[in-house]
Amino acid sequence: MSALLELIEEARSAFAGAATPAQLEDAKARFLGKSGRVTELMKGLAALPVEEKKSRGAEINQAKQQIESLLSGRRTQLAEAELEAQLKAEALDVTLPGRARGPGGLHPVTRTIERIEAIFASMGFDVADGPEIESDWMNFTALNNPANHPARSMQDTFYVDLKDADGMPYCLRTHTSPMQVRYARAHAAQHAGAEDMPEIRVIAPGRTYRVDSDATHSPMFHQCEGLWIGEAVSFRDLKSVFTEFCKRFFETDQLELRFRPSYFPFTEPSAEIDIAFADGPLKGRWLEVAGSGQVHPTVVRNFGLDPEKYIGFAFGMGPDRLTMLRYGVNDLRQFFEGDLRFLAQFN
Ligand code: PHE
Numbered sequence: 558m559s560a561l562l563e564l565i566e567e568a569r570s571a572f573a574g575a576a577t578p579a580q581l582e583d584a585k586a587r588f589l590g591k592s593g594r595v596t597e598l599m600k601g602l603a604a605l606p607v608e609e610k611k612s613r614g615a616e617i618n619q620a621k622q623q624i625e626s627l628l629s630g631r632r633t634q635l636a637e638a639e640l641e642a643q644l645k646a647e648a649l650d651v652t653l654p655g656r657a658r659g660p661g662g663l664h665p666v667t668r669t670i671e672r673i674e675a676i677f678a679s680m681g682f683d684v685a686d687g688p689e690i691e692s693d694w695m696n697f698t699a700l701n702n703p704a705n706h707p708a709r710s711m712q713d714t715f716y717v718d719l720k721d722a723d724g725m726p727y728c729l730r731t732h733t734s735p736m737q738v739r740y741a742r743a744h745a746a747q748h749a750g751a752e753d754m755p756e757i758r759v760i761a762p763g764r765t766y767r768v769d770s771d772a773t774h775s776p777m778f779h780q781c782e783g784l785w786i787g788e789a790v791s792f793r794d795l796k797s798v799f800t801e802f803c804k805r806f807f808e809t810d811q812l813e814l815r816f817r818p819s820y821f822p823f824t825e826p827s828a829e830i831d832i833a834f835a836d837g838p839l840k841g842r843w844l845e846v847a848g849s850g851q852v853h854p855t856v857v858r859n860f861g862l863d864p865e866k867y868i869g870f871a872f873g874m875g876p877d878r879l880t881m882l883r884y885g886v887n888d889l890r891q892f893f894e895g896d897l898r899f900l901a902q903f904n
Pocket of ligand 1: 731732733734783821824848849850871872873874
């Protein structure tokens with residue numbers, strides 16, 4: 558075999574032995590690079606006589622062309638192999654089962670709140686929503702519970718590092734009662750100067766916060782406020798509205814209500830509302846479901862209304878507790894742990 562043919566064979570096996578594009582470029586340099594074997598041969602031509610130079614030059618050129626085409630053949634091979642490997646690595650198995658989302662559902666407390674809203678809406682109550690970060694004035698002072706009033710200690714409060722124009726801190730609302738104030742003030746302002754103001758009838762469900770945590774208390778919990786203000790709204794109306802609500806909420810007429818004297822700074826007189834079922838697993842036990850009372854004249858004044866003319870009642874109930882009673886759940890914390898094995902049972 559001539560030396561040129563040998564060189565071509567050497568190049569062929571060097572290129573074939575290159576496993577990566579980088580190795581192939583190395584091999585190329587050894588043959589076609591500046592001081593590669595072919596280049597060296599070309600340089601050697603200079604020393605030859607003219608006639609020989611021509612024919613030898615043509616032979617070397619041919620060999621060079623062959624080596625170049627071997628090189629580009631191997632380049633294509635390597636590129637294809639690389640693409641193949643990449644496609645394999647990124648392959649999708651279209652026969653695998655999909656990751657579909659399971660059917661969702663409403664949280665049991667949300668279901669309760671929707672039930673409460675529907676029942677009160679049917680009795681002519683509006684539904685209002687308001688801020689969870691509340692001013693000291695709205696959460697306490699307007700509700701006849703001024704700074705340093707001992708009744709403030711009834712609610713262990715989360716304060717926020719932010720002060721209002723009076724230098725009083727904002728807090729996470731400890732109850733939904735500030736919504737009484739917000740809603741009634743807006744209502745009063747809207748009808749200011751009018752001869753007759755339509756009655757205020759509203760409920761305000763939402764999240765509330767207190768420094769409290771055990772099986773029946775969570776630092777975040779829900780309340781639903783109710784407020785009915787007019788010129789002749791009495792405790793009798795409270796009793797009939799709340800009795801109707803409980804019967805419809807628990808889907809039974811077999812329950813009794815009891816108004817137990819209590820104290821809230823924003824109502825006078827005040828009462829806890831207890832219910833007792835005549836049947837079922839909770840039969841005969843008095844269960845506390847709400848706080849209530851006739852709205853205190855100072856609060857009516859803070860609504861922007863004349864307490865000599867307007868009177869009414871308010872109540873605040875716990876949708877979490879109502880949910881526990883309705884479904885027979887005994888640990889409140891389960892509602893807020895997000896365990897799907899628990900939550901999925903309500904759907
Ligand atoms: N806001 C009271 C509480 O959280 C409940 C309540 C509301 C009592 C309205 C009376 C009237 O304890």
